Amino acid sequence: MSYCVNCGVELDTSARECPLCNTPVWNPRELEKQAVQGRPGMQAGSPFPGEKSQVEAANKKDFGLLMSMVVLATAATCGILNLLVFRGTLWSLSVIGACAVLWVMLIPVMIYTKQSVYVSLLYDGAATVLYLYILTFQVGSREWFFGLGLPITALVTVIAEAAAVCICKLPRSFLTVSLYLFTAAGLLCLGLEMLIDWYLQGEIALSWSAVVLTVCAILDIALITMLSRRRLRNEVRRRLHF
Secondary structure, three states: EEEEOOOEEOOOOOEEOOOOOOOEOOOOOHHHOOOOOOOOOOOOOOOEEOOOOOOOOOOOHHHOOOOOOHHHHHHHHHHHHHHOOOOOOHHHHHHEEEEEEEEHHHHHHOOOOOHHHHHHHHHHHHHHHHHHHHHHHHHOOOHHHHHHHHHHHHHHHHHHHHHHHHHOOOOOHHHHHHHHHHHHHHHHHHHHHHHHHHHHHHHOOOHHHHHHHHHHHHHHHHHEEEHOHHHHHHHHHHOOOO
């Protein structure tokens, strides 16, 4: 018992087309015996196209241009609204700064893909500093910017640059990259708590960062041990499938 693939009506076993909608009836077992002639792109013995159609690959630069226009339009619109309608505060500065940071981050991904990762991280840090400085006009104070915002941004940028150098220049594998990242995370947490304590209290008293640093140090020791022992390293790779 067979049915039409188009309208679902029951078909006779000898039917060549549907009596209701005239859709051709194809028997999968006889496809190889039948030749389809005069149809471009059709394979002999099959009613289906033999060539796979391909969709044109997306152009990252075109998509980057689109995103740039969206970011620019968002910043311009908020600036005009702030200037002409909502004049109470300079709220548009935070939106414009966020758009600038987003656009800088889009450059190495979509616009200029050949840009060095080190330069990209440096630009990201500079854009973040500019955004934080713009926020000082809303807050009305620059003390937090120079005492906390700028040092933290510099710390994150330096650690990110160091991690990028290790990943790109030193031997790279799952274990070594994990070692670099755990080390960077421990140092980052340590530096953050030191800067925050110094800004708020004028002295350094480690607490939560010491716990994070200890955990990262233990993991680093375990990773270094695995990296130094070939058989142990291979066994870990085999069990974790990497």
